[in-house]
Amino acid sequence: MFSGDADADLRQMADDPTFPHRDAARHALRFRTSGDAADLVAVQDDPHPCGTTDVVFALAGSKRPWLNWVPMPSEAISNVANEIGGRRAQGEQLEVTELGLSAAEPASAVAAFRRVAGPVSIGIAEFPPPDIRTPVRPGRYAVWRYDGTEPVAAVPAPSDVAGRLLHEVAGEPWQSPLSGYVKAAPLGELALDDLLGLLAHLPAAPDTPRWQHLARSTPTYWYRLMQPWVCLGILHHAKDEPWPTSTRREVLVDLAFGVEDWVADAALFALVTAAYREPELRAEVRQLVRARLDAAVAAHRLVTIEESLAKLMLVTPGCRADDRAVATAALARAAQDEEQEEREEPAPAPVEKRRWWRRRG
Structure with missing residues (x-):
């Protein structure tokens, strides 16, 4: 016991x-x-x-990020969605029609916002370089594309069967990546189009006590959690193919180095899981995680997934002293920025303090 x-x-x-x-x-x-x-x-x-x-x-790995749970969404648009969803869950009649962002945020965060808040018109002031819409590396597989400033799913919607299976598999966090891999095996039986579709079309959360409770505080967390589960399912896709030339490897690497998005670190998490299971993959996976973290660090602008990438780097097999130094420096910057924001932020006020969004009703 x-x-x-x-x-x-x-x-x-x-x-x-x-x-x-x-x-x-x-x-x-x-x-x-x-x-x-x-x-x-x-x-x-x-x-x-x-x-x-x-x-x-x-x-x-108990109570450790990525080993037991996925880092919480940190985007401004996710914070707004959580506030809207939480207030609605408490019975408030809150209508939101417009939202303004000072800079672009990940496509998955935008999609999760709309799953919570509804079809809100979103204005984005700028796309600072490097443009969030541009893949880090070109690849064959992608789940997002952009129509001007608007993120659009680049894959068809998944089947109803895929959505139901996701609810069965992903309703709870994993005890460890290893147990998560085993539990995700049924997802690997889905068609690849279904798996990719789940990543972009974001099925609603299961109607269970856990997610009913989280709907009152952090309704976006389901969408952050479900994508790594799907990527674990991709690890099971066509498992008879040799890893170096396999579809599952190509898909996960392409997603990891695609447009800046939650899907990127979800795909890397699956690769890290594979590296724990298969020692011969460890050198390559370490290089991939470090390369994606380096790209985030080099951006010289806010990269909302940088902190989660740093936490993933720290638990990647083969993590070296230089990898650890880059990751811990990124986490220290994030903590410093958060402390500074808390010092500079005025005393809590009603909704009006959130100047980056507007509402009616």
């Missing part, structure tokens, strides 16, 4: 002379203290892997 305190449970395992995976438990404890991904890799690479080592891996 577990106590619900991951650190206490791991200490008990590490101190128990009869526990067959004491080394794995010690590595898990060190990871929780130092955050060194090498210790997490050591848990996965236990010389006698079994269901118990999977549990140790899950305990190591």
